[in-house]
Amino acid sequence: MRKEREISQEGLADAAGIERAHYGKIERGKVNVSFLNLLKIAKALNTDLSEIIKRARY
Template identity: 50%
Template sequence: MDARAIIGWNLRQLRVAKGLSQERLALAAGIDRAYVGRVERGSENVTISTLEAIAKVLSVPLAVLLTEPVEGAAVPSPLRAGRRSKNPPG
């Protein structure tokens, strides 16, 4: 797996685990939402400064984004589509 794919894999896994949409992550990191998608797909050469901003939003050390996933790890699942309800059920 090349570096861009590793970063994209880790970014998506961490973002989904935190329950953040690409849009919310991008807004908090001060980057474009489409850029986040390209990074996750491994089609963008991301700068260290941008990785630092993303890691800060995700509350993880920068090195976590650069760590190769375990062989055979499951592909990170997407978030459920649609907007969150303003009024929780109950």
């Protein structure tokens, strides 16, 4: 979603209030993302949490 909207990792991390390095780890699947951070990311992307979950890769 981030790339589709042409938002940088840094831009999204800043908008969500998450450290850029930590956001990068979330995106690469290196760390587990908290529910709170999922909500922040959804808000920064102006989308529903359910949309993020639908697109998640396991």
